[in-house]
Amino acid sequence: MTVSPADDATAARGRILDAAYDLFAQRGIRAVGIDEVIAQSKVAKATLYRHFPSKDDLVLAFLKNREQRWTFGFVEAESRSRGTTPEEQLLAIFDVFHDWFHGAGFEACSFINVLLEMGPDHPAGAACVKHLANIRGVVAGRARDAGLREPDEFARSWHILMKGSIISAAEGDTKAARRAKEMASALIEQYRA
Amino acid sequence: MTVSPADDATAARGRILDAAYDLFAQRGIRAVGIDEVIAQSKVAKATLYRHFPSKDDLVLAFLKNREQRWTFGFVEAESRSRGTTPEEQLLAIFDVFHDWFHGAGFEACSFINVLLEMGPDHPAGAACVKHLANIRGVVAGRARDAGLREPDEFARSWHILMKGSIISAAEGDTKAARRAKEMASALIEQYRA
DNA sequence: GTACCGCTAGACAGACCTGTCTTTCTTTGT
DNA sequence: ACAAAGAAAGACAGGTCTGTCTAGCGGTAC
Structure with a gap:
């Protein structure tokens, strides 16, 4: 009863976007590091950089x-x-x-x-x-x-x-x-x- | 015919302030490093930190x-x-x-x-x-x-x-x-x- | 003349940041 | 059964940043 890879992918992407939304909206761009987005979205660093190259x-x-x-x-x-x-x-x-x-x-x-x-x-x-x-x-x-x-x-x-x-x-x-x-x-x- | 130490001090402080003004006003705070202020004001790092502790x-x-x-x-x-x-x-x-x-x-x-x-x-x-x-x-x-x-x-x-x-x-x-x-x-x- | 004080120049430590890479695991398609 | 693909976890490299520290120089005050 686990998610499909496609769901995994969109789920991971969605979690990244949600975390980025909260952090960037609240504190700005430069004040928020990629590591913080990763921590909050509970995603691997490589996953983030797969979806968003930079x-x-x-x-x-x-x-x-x-x-x-x-x-x-x-x-x-x-x-x-x-x-x-x-x-x-x-x-x-x-x-x-x-x-x-x-x-x-x-x-x-x-x-x-x-x-x-x-x-x-x-x-x-x-x-x-x-x-x-x-x-x-x-x-x-x-x-x-x-x-x-x-x-x-x-x-x-x-x-x-x-x-x-x-x-x-x-x-x-x-x-x-x-x-x-x-x-x-x-x-x-x-x-x- | 050199400047007095007092003139030195105020001159250095003035150069720092001038450089900070140009850089911070134009590009913001986080985008400008202390090293850049030092380079533009032609002042030693220790001098800057003497006048401005942080x-x-x-x-x-x-x-x-x-x-x-x-x-x-x-x-x-x-x-x-x-x-x-x-x-x-x-x-x-x-x-x-x-x-x-x-x-x-x-x-x-x-x-x-x-x-x-x-x-x-x-x-x-x-x-x-x-x-x-x-x-x-x-x-x-x-x-x-x-x-x-x-x-x-x-x-x-x-x-x-x-x-x-x-x-x-x-x-x-x-x-x-x-x-x-x-x-x-x-x-x-x-x-x- | 000597002790002091501020300036210059730059090395250095410690933290942080972006982006890459490795390793292991899980799930899908055939 | 087995290759492919994506994700997790995290080490790592290379750069940047703030702030400290050392060493030497020039002028001032006493």
Whole structure:
């Protein structure tokens, strides 16, 4: 009643990805060694290096994973479920942020963290720029649905509020999401057709 | 015609601080080794460790230095000189940012960078939280002078725009400062008595 | 003139990090 | 039954990092 090799492989890969997610999201890239990922995922070193030829590859996989879990699975899905109109769903992003900021072990935005840690020239930093653009894509889509003018420009300003509030939360401002939501409301008014 | 020992000491200390400033501001803390600071400052290793008993001490000194040069010497001074009223001087912050974002070797905000890199529990991260609060202090002071309501609350929202625009600039948005300034104008209207 | 103090130069220890390799075991496919 | 393939456990090499230490040099103070 043991697992098949295929299951073994995906199980091992999954454990690595889970461990990398927890460690990288919480403590950053450089502060976490491969040995720590191995210890937490209970995987052999050779297994990790079979699935991910280098630490950079693992980091890129982590960022993809982060986009699935956090961007789409958490922020996008959760805020969509909290509003009925596109405008409500946009503003609900900051309600989701509010809860997120107050949760245990708030880890800020991995895309910002990694971009600043590795720099925009590093492959991981470049990937972060793309993942951040995808977040703006969600915002721009809703802006379009809401009939706002210049959805992409709107999304860039909106994103400033999202990122600024995240940094403020990392500093310890417990009301950062509320403040950003206020400014976000004004921004919507500004961009009404 | 050689320098006195006192001059020697301050000269060495100054060279260390200058090198640390360039390197840490541009590439972060963990990515820069002590040996690199030594090489660039042309100082002996023992001299560096005499002035700064550990790398952490050097980092704290760098952050203090950054506050003097960047917060006060650049942002505060430059934006003050660009406006005649407190309100103009507030908005001029984003004009200064615009130029800063477009300068060669834009390095983002060291306080944000180091806070995210080291975490809020590390001494350096904690120092960043204080230095960031000092930036808000400048904003709150001008808000008070401008007769705006709740200057501290105002400054917290304003700071979200500053930090958000910096991250956007780090991503490559060349108009980040303009967008933030627009929202900042609306924020001032919101806080008029 | 002599004792002192800070600087230079660089070797060194001890820790850590990435990535490779070996060995043994288990499961699958034929 | 037996080859292939993947995983576990961990030793190992080569590099990097922080921080200490030794040795010598030049200027200062008394």
